[in-house]
Amino acid sequence: MSDWVLPDEVLADAPAYTPRPHELADLELLLSGAYVPLSRFMNRTEVAAVAATGTLPDGTAWPSPITLEVPEAVAAKLDTGSPRGRVLVLTDPEGAPVAAVEAVELSPVAGGGVRVAGEVRRIGEVLHGPFRRLRATPAQTRQTLTTSRVLGVVADRPLHRPQLAEIHRAAHTLNAHVLILVPVAGLGPDGLPPAALVRSILAARDRLPQATIVAVPLSYRGDEVRDGLLTARVAAAYGATHLLSMGRGFAGGSGVRIMLPRQLCYDVRDGQWRAADEVEPPFRRQPMTSAEIYDMLDRGFGLPDWHTPPAVAAELRKARPPRRKRGVVVFLTGLSGSGKSTIARGLYDSLLESGERTVSLFDGDVVRRLLSAKLGFSPEDRALNIRRIGFVAAEVAHHHGVAICCPIAPYADGRAEARRMAAEAGGDFILVHVATPLEVCEERDRKGLYAKARAGQIEAFTGISAPYEAPADAELILDTAQMSVDDAVAEVLDYLTEGGWLETTGLGLTGAR
Numbered sequence: 001m002s003d004w005v006l007p008d009e010v011l012a013d014a015p016a017y018t019p020r021p022h023e024l025a026d027l028e029l030l031l032s033g034a035y036v037p038l039s040r041f042m043n044r045t046e047v048a049a050v051a052a053t054g055t056l057p058d059g060t061a062w063p064s065p066i067t068l069e070v071p072e073a074v075a076a077k078l079d080t081g082s083p084r085g086r087v088l089v090l091t092d093p094e095g096a097p098v099a100a101v102e103a104v105e106l107s108p109v110a111g112g113g114v115r116v117a118g119e120v121r122r123i124g125e126v127l128h129g130p131f132r133r134l135r136a137t138p139a140q141t142r143q144t145l146t147t148s149r150v151l152g153v154v155a156d157r158p159l160h161r162p163q164l165a166e167i168h169r170a171a172h173t174l175n176a177h178v179l180i181l182v183p184v185a186g187l188g189p190d191g192l193p194p195a196a197l198v199r200s201i202l203a204a205r206d207r208l209p210q211a212t213i214v215a216v217p218l219s220y221r222g223d224e225v226r227d228g229l230l231t232a233r234v235a236a237a238y239g240a241t242h243l244l245s246m247g248r249g250f251a252g253g254s255g256v257r258i259m260l261p262r263q264l265c266y267d268v269r270d271g272q273w274r275a276a277d278e279v280e281p282p283f284r285r286q287p288m289t290s291a292e293i294y295d296m297l298d299r300g301f302g303l304p305d306w307h308t309p310p311a312v313a314a315e316l317r318k319a320r321p322p323r324r325k326r327g328v329v330v331f332l333t334g335l336s337g338s339g340k341s342t343i344a345r346g347l348y349d350s351l352l353e354s355g356e357r358t359v360s361l362f363d364g365d366v367v368r369r370l371l372s373a374k375l376g377f378s379p380e381d382r383a384l385n386i387r388r389i390g391f392v393a394a395e396v397a398h399h400h401g402v403a404i405c406c407p408i409a410p411y412a413d414g415r416a417e418a419r420r421m422a423a424e425a426g427g428d429f430i431l432v433h434v435a436t437p438l439e440v441c442e443e444r445d446r447k448g449l450y451a452k453a454r455a456g457q458i459e460a461f462t463g464i465s466a467p468y469e470a471p472a473d474a475e476l477i478l479d480t481a482q483m484s485v486d487d488a489v490a491e492v493l494d495y496l497t498e499g500g501w502l503e504t505t506g507l508g509l510t511g512a513r
């Protein structure tokens with residue numbers, strides 16, 4: 001830690017900025033000492049060293065850059081040369097100050113934005129968020145660990161019986177206390193929201209050996225090897241001497257020894273989980289894969305007792321109700337005049353008629369008049385428009401409703417953000433690309449806008465003078481040049497029915513024109 005002095009009046013005058021979620025998670029880890037010996041956002045030399053050699057300049061192994069990037073407008077308010085001018089207050093998403101960073105170096109990054117390097121200092125407690133009581137710091141956690149061996153387990157997925165058996169076996173072999181670290185900085189690899197993951201782990205508590213459970217703001221960056229190394233480092237900071245690798249490619253070299261799991265299987269003769277080679281094939285039952293587990297939950301089947309303790313199964317049923325009860329966002333994207341609103345209305349009417357699900361329609365006109373009043377069509381305004389739509393749609397999905405939205409949404413980034421928001425709210429997201437060719441949309445020109453755009457009377461018109469990034473991740477693609485309105489609506493309804501979001505019976509198509 002630095003001996004950085006930070007008087008109150010300096011803080012009061014300092015600019016404030018809310019970092020992105022993964023940066024806030026890094027900030028928490030820096031502040032809590034989980035990234036020891038690192039205590040600051042990295043500077044250029046450190047980032048270069050990590051990229052080139054996988055070490056900090058002092059030789060400490062370090063897999064990933066830990067950086068903070070701010071918009072140019074924020075960086076412009078900082079003066080690295082002056083002790084008062086280089087203070088940046090970092091706030092949580094609600095705007096409450098969490099920390100200050102001493103911006104000793106600013107470096108522009110490709111594609112806009114400026115990287116801010118410097119020490120961080122906590123200036124406010126994070127008071128909110130579920131399961132705060134489980135957020136012990138590494139120092140607090142280490143104090144409670146009295147055994148010489150501590151088996152770390154990064155529980156980024158729920159613990160079913162095979163994993164529980166594995167933990168028992170490893171803890172017994174090592175004669176170690178168990179330290180369960182639950183990553184809570186974002187969606188888990190199975191797409192479970194953090195609070196649901198923690199609940200599922202707590203539900204397995206009485207099936208664990210003596211264990212300490214800690215929620216850690218760890219998030220994965222998408223590179224399994226580096227993520228594994230960083231996780232091992234964090235586990236060591238929390239006091240783990242060993243780390244049980246549960247399907248993840250952890251690697252040693254960070255002060256912990258990696259325990260490779262043995263593939264256990266269920267022995268139908270006595271209901272025990274044993275190493276596969278200890279059970280003869282006719283009596284062996286393999287653990288279920290994540291895909292099998294989630295498929296059962298999606299279809300509303302209970303998880304079997306031989307595989308999952310009932311209390312864990314109950315939590316997972318809550319977190320992931322069957323699709324016919326789960327919230328879902330149906331997001332139609334496409335050019336102006338492609339047919340989004342017409343299909344959305346047909347779908348909405350059908351669902352209202354069937355009465356099977358609660359449904360909200362966020363039609364373009366209503367959105368632009370109310371939710372996004374005063375926004376225009378610059379890339380920034382469109383992004384904000386889609387963020388707002390994605391936000392309210394995710395809230396609908398959170399409460400198990402169906403949200404239908406039909407903005408042009410021309411940018412892949414905005415659509416991805418809407419998808420993420422739905423997932424974080426525990427809902428599903430179905431992207432429907434209404435892929436009617438531009439010529440057909442222009443030919444229809446229902447509102448006469450294409451003619452005006454061609455005549456240069458409307459600036460930045462999608463498809464003419466502004467981009468439309470065709471999705472590569474659409475669940476459904478409809479070309480309305482080739483089909484009737486009824487058929488287009490029926491395709492979406494079929495998709496929802498086949499996927500289990502709607503019951504198979506009772507849907508008429510009378511709403512579609």
Ligand SMILES: Nc1ncnc2c1ncn2[C@@H]1O[C@H](COP(=O)(O)OS(=O)(=O)O)[C@@H](OP(=O)(O)O)[C@H]1O
Nearest residue numbers: 336337364377382385407408409410459460461462
């Ligand atoms: N410059 C420009 N580009 C595209 N569209 C324009 C523009 N100016 C006005 N309009 C009208 O606004 C409707 C699109 O609004 P959206 O909210 O769906 O757009 S976006 O998702 O924010 O890009 C769109 O309606 P739809 O035809 O229903 O798609 C147009 O009628």
Ligand SMILES: Nc1ncnc2c1ncn2[C@@H]1O[C@H](COP(=O)(O)OP(=O)(O)O)[C@@H](O)[C@H]1O
Nearest residue numbers: 335336337338339340341342480483484485488
């Ligand atoms: N299969 C179809 N699906 C949807 N709209 C269609 C179809 N065939 C023709 N159309 C016509 O295309 C136009 C689409 O307009 P609209 O739904 O407002 O598009 P958008 O919301 O994408 O701007 C409507 O006049 C509609 O009647």
